[in-house]
Amino acid sequence: MKPLIIVGTGLAGYTLAKEWRKRVPEGPLVLITADGGSSYSKPMLSTGYAKGKSADDLIMADEVAMADQLKAEIIQGRVVSLNPEQRxxxxxGGQILQGSDVVLALGADPFRPALGGDASSQVHSxxxxxxYRRLQAALTGVRRVTIVGGGLIGCEFAHDLRTGGYEIDLVEPAGRLLPSLLPEAASWALAGALQAHGIRLHLGQGVSAINYGDTRLQVSLSQGETLEADVVLSAVGLRPRITLAQSAGLTCQRGIQVNRYLECSRPGWYALGDCAEVEGLVLPYVLPLMAQARALAQTLAGQRTAVQYPAMPVVVKTPSCPVVVAPVAPHTEGSWEFEIEGHDVKALFHDSKQQLLGFVLMGRWAQQPAEKAALQKKLPDMLAT
Ligand SMILES: Cc1cc2nc3c(=O)[nH]c(=O)nc-3n(C[C@H](O)[C@H](O)[C@H](O)COP(=O)(O)OP(=O)(O)OC[C@H]3O[C@@H](n4cnc5c(N)ncnc54)[C@H](O)[C@@H]3O)c2cc1C
Structure with missing residues (x-):
């Protein structure tokens, strides 16, 4: 009997494997991974430094324990090509595996903008x-860190490393923080909170070059300023890993395109997690991939099930000023109403029929789970039945 093959052992691959195993206790299962195969929670990567966590501390179970738990074979190796016809x-190294079905849970690659300068290859992501292990080694014994990118991951790293005692310069070309998640007034409140935490902000300018200086890296910004840094961390976004699927003729756009059943454009092939574009939506977060894994496990166990997305607010882990946001898609008709007091923000977005379509809770508002739950209930589903 051919196994179910899952390529990838991130949260998407392992969550699917666990969900499938609940429904198919004895079926053969193979997972393939280009990394070590340890199970860990990726969101912990941007909150681990201040807590003094090493990479090993973040591992919840190694590949041997996972193989045992899942009754699976876990192969450490890189998949280099796919044959959709033969599954x-x-x-x-040449090994070829054939599956009953094949699931791609390949994740995403950090976007690396082209930078000038003789030290541009020294940038971490x-x-x-x-x-995480490499960044932690680079941070040992140094003080100044420049972070490029003021989105969710950049803000979280800036906050965490500042809490851990580093001097932080945070550079965001878009002119304000979390530009794709927050309305402008909330971005400014967050900027104030991060500055109060001791983070230096450089908004509205990008990094043009990184050069070696006598003792530190010289980070040149587009408006002429130069920052000194021991370490530069880039967090300017992720790109779904589509190359393998694209080369094999599976339809891809921003991600590997799948329908509500997580089916790719060829029978027997599925995709989920950060690499997948589900009905046009690329949502690189944990809650969507869990919903995908539950639905796909049912389908692979014989009960074809469409994924449903309820409203899924995003939590930004900046503890001195936590943020919960249900973002509003660009160009949505409607308007924001704000209640702002210092760094405490409650913002609601309604359409013309007074339907709530998005919200922001920041500071003390984000620490009230009942408020979040009540608002979340009023939001429409992202992908309804
Ligand atoms: C720092 C950070 C903080 C985050 N914080 C949050 C948060 O607070 N909340 C939230 O909801 N989301 C957060 N996210 C996003 C969330 O962690 C991701 O959406 C999720 O972990 C993606 O899981 P994945 O399994 O799709 O991808 P990955 O974890 O990237 O796994 C991909 C897997 O595919 C394997 N692979 C890739 N190519 C090949 C190949 N050719 N051959 C074999 N194997 C291959 C890799 O080795 C890996 O095992 C955060 C992300 C980061 C980076």
Missing amino acids: QVSLE VNDLGD
């Missing part, structure tokens, strides 16, 4: 345990 995957 085959080929690994570096953190998207897995190996990256």
Whole structure:
């Protein structure tokens, strides 16, 4: 009997494997991973430094424990090509595996903008345990860190490393923080809170070059300023890993395109997690991938099930000024109403029929779970039945 093959052992691959195993106790299962196969919670990567956590501390179970728990074979190796017709995957080194079905849970790559300067290759980005380990080594014994990107991951790292005692310069070209998640007034409140936490903000300018200086890296900004840094961390976004699927002829746009059943454009092939574009939506967060994993496990166990997304607010882990946001899609008709007091923000977005379509809770408002739950209930589903 051919196994179910899952390529990827991130949260998407392992959550699917666990959900499937609940429904298919004895079926053969193979997981393939280009990393070590340890199970860990990726959101912990941007909150671990202040707590003094090493990469090993973040591991919840290693690949041997996971293989045992899932009654699965876990293969460490990189998949280099796919054969959609035969439901085959080929690994570096020549091994070819054939599955009953094949699931792609390949994640996303950090976007690396082209930078000038003789030290541009020294930029870190953190998207897995190996990256975290390398960044932690680079941070040992130094003080000044420049973070490029004021989105969710950049703000979280800035806050965490500042709490851990580093001097932080946070550079965001868009001119305000969390530009794709927050309305402008809330961005400014968050900026004030991060400044009060001791983070230096450089908004509305990008990094043009990074050069070696006598003792530190010289980070040149587009408006002429130069920052000194021991370490530069880039957090300017992620790109779904689509190259493998694209080369094999599976339809891709921003991500590997799948329908509500997580089916790719060829039978027997599925995708979920950060690599997948589900009905046009690329949502690189934990809650969507869990909803996908539950639905896909049912389908793979024989009961074809469409994924449903309720409203899924995003939590930004900046503890001195926590943020919960249910973002509003660009160009949505409607308007924001704000209640702002210092860093405490409650903002609601309604359409012309007074239907709540999004909200922001920041500071003390974000620490009231009942408020969040009440608002969340009023939001429409993101993908309804
Ligand atoms: C620092 C950080 C903080 C975050 N915080 C939050 C948060 O607070 N809340 C939230 O909801 N989301 C958060 N996210 C996003 C969330 O963690 C991701 O959406 C989720 O972990 C993605 O899981 P995944 O399994 O799709 O991808 P990944 O975890 O990237 O896993 C991809 C897997 O595919 C494997 N792979 C890739 N290519 C190949 C190949 N060719 N051959 C074999 N194997 C391959 C990799 O080795 C890996 O095992 C955060 C992300 C980061 C980076």
